[in-house]
Amino acid sequence: MNDDAIALDHVCKRYGDFTLDVTMRVPKDAITALVGVNGSGKTTAFRIILGLVAPDGGSGTLLGADVTRLPNAVKRRVGAVLAEASFDAVFTGEDVIKQQAAFYPDFDATLCRVLLERFGLPTNKTMGDFSTGMAAKFRTIIAMSHRPEALILDEPTAGLDVVARGELLDLLRAYMETPGRAILVSSHNAKDIESLCDDFYLIDRGHICLHETIDRLRDDYATLILTDEQAATMDRSHILASARMHGAVHVLTDERRYYEENMPGVQIARGDIDGLITVMTMAGESEHETIRERSRS
Incomplete structure (x- = not known):
């Protein structure tokens, strides 16, 4: 059925x-x-x-x-x-x-x-x-x-x-x-x-x-708001997309707790639809393809 x-x-x-x-x-x-x-x-x-x-x-x-x-x-x-x-x-x-x-x-x-x-x-x-x-x-x-x-x-x-x-x-x-x-x-x-x-x-x-x-958006997603130096040196293993906005690098992740533990003091906004759409829309097509590949795997 x-x-x-x-x-x-x-x-x-x-x-x-x-x-x-x-x-x-x-x-x-x-x-x-x-x-x-x-x-x-x-x-x-x-x-x-x-x-x-x-x-x-x-x-x-x-x-x-x-x-x-x-x-x-x-x-x-x-x-x-x-x-x-x-x-x-x-x-x-x-x-x-x-x-x-x-x-x-x-x-x-x-x-x-x-x-x-x-x-x-x-x-x-x-x-x-x-x-x-x-x-x-x-x-x-x-x-x-x-x-x-x-x-x-x-x-x-x-x-x-x-x-x-x-x-x-x-x-x-x-x-x-x-x-x-x-x-x-x-x-x-x-x-x-x-x-x-x-x-x-x-x-x-x-x-x-x-x-x-x-539920997972609320529990696991977040947007990290980083300086250029922080963005250049961060561990990107759990990053979905990133975009420069308002003088900072906004980085979308589906592993919020990982970055809370490993980047203490970094500004983190918990996941929501508006933040997700904003970063994903401004991200490059190459990042979209990476996410699609992860979804298929």
Whole structure:
């Protein structure tokens, strides 16, 4: 039995001088993040998974079905929110509910209305009159209301204040209480990823350059902030990447305790998504290849 809700094996897509090449897995009963800077390939990967863009190579599955030939029966088992997608501006919330109920046999209109009321979203207001934050909440609630087996969410908390973000994250945690479900999510809010997800993939310039669990990120990763002399003389056996920033050398490691013991007094920032993305994005491609080789070994 395949325990992957989503599986991509060297799925490629080329746009001019940009090439996406992604291998990743989203297991059932897990929340996985795809993180990276704008333009790194996250949205393209999401669109390929959903069958909206045909890959140029590789293979992928969504709930066991080939992503290039997704039947409606599989699409009905998936909820999706894409950052650039929106409902027709003249539709009211009630119009969207009726539309969704016509496509999804399991759409729970009662649940949807309860959640919309909980988040202060009127069903008689048109989509064009919704604020950015209101639209973000609305799209996620609609995507969840047919009780899908997989949720694919591109920036679901964009435009939300801290209270609304917390409520939406709690809603996603409640969704995962049903066995066999899975979420693939992207977000520029690192705290959301770290509090919600089990693991993450870091994508940069179209390639996956790191896959790690959130627990190991917290426990073992760190950024060392060094002088040139310290960087030149340090033991680099546990270094993933380095980059010069703000007059210092920032060095990423997945063995924080080793450097705490062997470089006492050195400034060390414990691992987090923001620090990791910053160093990895500014590091050279040769360091990315070294990390990929370590991941394969």
